[in-house]
Each structure stands twice: as structure tokens, then as C-alpha cells.
Amino acid sequence: MISDESCLRFRLPSYWNKENGSRNELKPMDSEQLREYGHRMVDFIADYYKSIENLPVLSQVQPGYLHNLLPDSAPDHPETLDQVLDDVKAKIMPGVTHWQSPSFFAYYPSNSSVASFLGDGGGVIQGSASEAVLVVLIAARDNVLRSVGKKALEKLVVYSSDQTHSALQKACQIAGIHPGNCRVLRTDSSTNYALSPELLQEAVSRDLEAGLIPFFLCANVGTTSSTAVDPLAALGKIAKSNEMWVHVDAAYAGSACICPEYRQYIDGVETADSFNMNAHKWFLTNFDCSGFLIDSVNLVLIYAPTRPQSFLPRSENLNPKSLSTNPLLR
Ligand SMILES: Cc1ncc(COP(=O)(O)O)c(C=O)c1O
Numbered sequence: 001m002i003s004d005e006s007c008l009r010f011r012l013p014s015y016w017n018k019e020n021g022s023r024n025e026l027k028p029m030d031s032e033q034l035r036e037y038g039h040r041m042v043d044f045i046a047d048y049y050k051s052i053e054n055l056p057v058l059s060q061v062q063p064g065y066l067h068n069l070l071p072d073s074a075p076d077h078p079e080t081l082d083q084v085l086d087d088v089k090a091k092i093m094p095g096v097t098h099w100q101s102p103s104f105f106a107y108y109p110s111n112s113s114v115a116s117f118l119g120d121g122g123g124v125i126q127g128s129a130s131e132a133v134l135v136v137l138i139a140a141r142d143n144v145l146r147s148v149g150k151k152a153l154e155k156l157v158v159y160s161s162d163q164t165h166s167a168l169q170k171a172c173q174i175a176g177i178h179p180g181n182c183r184v185l186r187t188d189s190s191t192n193y194a195l196s197p198e199l200l201q202e203a204v205s206r207d208l209e210a211g212l213i214p215f216f217l218c219a220n221v222g223t224t225s226s227t228a229v230d231p232l233a234a235l236g237k238i239a240k241s242n243e244m245w246v247h248v249d250a251a252y253a254g255s256a257c258i259c260p261e262y263r264q265y266i267d268g269v270e271t272a273d274s275f276n277m278n279a280h281k282w283f284l285t286n287f288d289c290s291g292f293l294i295d296s297v298n299l300v301l302i303y304a305p306t307r308p309q310s311f312l313p314r315s316e317n318l319n320p321k322s323l324s325t326n327p328l329l330r
Pocket of ligand 1: 127128129130131165167222223224249250251252253278290
């Protein structure tokens with residue numbers, strides 16, 4: 001049963017001041033306050049960046065420390081910006097590992113530029129390359145199962161080279177692909193660790209003969225360990241003649257292809273159904289920013305099972321290789 005008081009609180013832009021029993025109007029921030037607080041926030045970030053070199057790089061607390069510092073429930077009255085910033089300094093900061101520190105050498109380096117702070121307002125395009133490959137693998141899986149029947153799941157086969165990022169393997173596990181149907185094709189130095197079209201053709205033919213269903217190829221432009229670039233055009237031709245989905249994982253090196261002199265590395269990309277590159281690697285953008293491009297026809301495949309028709313983008317209005325941002329895919 002909802003009390004009169006709580007109904008009132010939901011309906012009216014007001015809140016009860018428990019201390020003195022009065023009701024205060026909830027006022028949205030106006031543009032002058034936004035300006036004032038915005039300046040304070042920028043000062044806060046600039047001061048942090050100025051002193052970051054002196055902070056311990058690794059967080060200095062034990063997991064779970066924050067739990068003891070938090071109140072049992074969220075406050076039901078507003079706090080000033082000063083109080084919020086004090087909380088950030090006293091409670092949050094000790095738990096932070098400072099990726100932007102010049103002494104941070106773990107994992108990928110602190111790869112966002114100071115200029116990019118101004119453009120980073122939070123939010124993501126696609127969370128990660130791993131998410132991108134999972135999204136397309138599931139779309140491709142459901143698409144093929146629609147025509148061959150759900151019971152054929154155990155017959156679906158995925159192809160990639162042995163240089164491919166483990167994100168694909170994880171996606172296969174999540175998508176329910178039979179572990180014995182993940183073909184990890186060998187590469188060697190004779191092709192600079194690129195996937196050989198002949199090997200792919202042989203594997204696909206063998207699987208077809210065995211009554212299996214080849215349905216997904218993950219090709220690479222710049223693998224993490226060897227920077228191998230797969231021959232997209234030749235691989236795409238084989239995949240397309242077998243009605244397979246081609247995803248290009250260019251998470252690591254794809255940014256380089258913005259330079260005309262490196263564009264050749266994505267020759268044949270037009271045969272791909274989907275393409276991903278991580279702007280948070282060489283584009284000096286903060287985590288997470290995976291640029292994910294997908295053929296408009298396939299975009300509809302991702303939507304179709306869950307979204308009402310009215311939410312579908314009109315495919316004729318989409319550039320077939322247009323950048324698809326997260327709101328379209330979530
Ligand atoms: C080639 C390649 N593919 C996939 C990934 C996974 O990227 P993410 O961490 O965005 O999922 C990486 C990350 O290092 C990568 O280098």
C-alpha cells in the first residue's frame with residue numbers, strides 16, 4: 001500500500017525535509033549554476049591531472065573498503081557540490097589506480113590525451129571489441145538458425161586464425177557454439193601470420209562434407225600479438241560463397257587505417273558484414289570507445305528479434321557501412 005505521503009513525493013517536484021518537516025521545491029540546475037559547477041569540475045580535473053605524478057599509482061586500499069565508508073541508504077536530501085567533491089577526494093580517490101599517471105606501465109598505457117578530456121562526457125560507443133564480436137556472433141547464429149532450425153545449433157562452425165584474440169572464443173562460449181566446432185586455423189611466418197585462404201577453403205569443405213554448417217568467419221586486421229593482417233578479399237570470397245558472416249576484428253590496429261598510406265590493409269573490407277576498431281587504443285580516446293560498423297541489412301538482423309518494427313532504422317536511409325553507435329545496438 002502506497003502512503004499519501006509517498007504518492008505526493010512521486011507526483012510533485014518536491015521533497016520533504018525530515019529535519020523541520022517542511023517541503024522544499026526541487027529546482028533543476030540553471031545555466032549559471034551549470035557554468036559555476038562546470039568550472040569547479042574542470043578545476044578539480046585539472047588539479048588532479050597536475051598532481052597525478054605525486055600520487056601512488058596503484059590503489060592503496062583493500063577490496064571492499066568503500067562499503068564501510070558508505071551510508072546504509074542513499075541520502076534523501078541534496079548535498080552541495082563541495083560535499084560531493086569532498087567525498088570523491090576522501091573516499092573514492094584512495095581506491096583509484098591512476099591509469100593516466102606517467103608511471104603507469106601496466107596493461108595498455110595511459111592512452112587518452114588531455115585534450116580528449118574535454119570531449120569525454122561519459123558514455124560509450126560500443127563497450128569493447130569483445131562486445132562487438134559477441135553481438136555479431138549472436139546475430140549471425142540466430143540468422144542461420146532461423147533458416148535451418150534451432151536444433152542445428154550444434155552443427156554451426158566458426159572459423160578464425162590462431163592469432164585471433166580470445167574475445168572470439170569467449171563469445172563462442174556465451175553464444176553456445178559447440179566447443180568442437182571452433183576452427184582455429186594455423187598460421188606461420190610464411191604468411192606473416194595471416195590466415196591462408198587455402199586453409200580456410202579446405203576446412204570449410206571438410207565441414208560441409210561432414211554435414212556441419214559453416215556460418216561465421218572472424219578475420220583480423222592487426223592481431224594483438226603479431227599484428228597479422230588477414231587477406232580480407234580472398235577470405236571474404238570464400239565466406240560469401242558459403243553464406244557465412246564475416247566479422248573483421250581491427251580492434252588493435254584499425255585506427256592506423258585512417259592514414260591513406262595504411263588503407264591498403266583493409267582492402268576487401270567491403271566483403272565484410274561487420275567491422276570493429278578500438279578508438280581507445282591509438283585514437284587517444286578514453287575507455288571505452290569501440291567503433292563498430294555493420295552492414296545495414298545485418299543491423300536489421302540484430303534488431304529484428306527484440307525490437308518492434310517502429311524502432312527499426314529504415315535500412316534504405318542507412319549508409320551500408322555507417323558507424324553504428326551503442327544506442328542502436330543495446
Ligand atoms: C585484436 C584485438 N581484438 C580484440 C581485443 C579485445 O578488445 P576489448 O578489450 O575492447 O574487448 C583486443 C584487445 O586488446 C585486440 O587487440
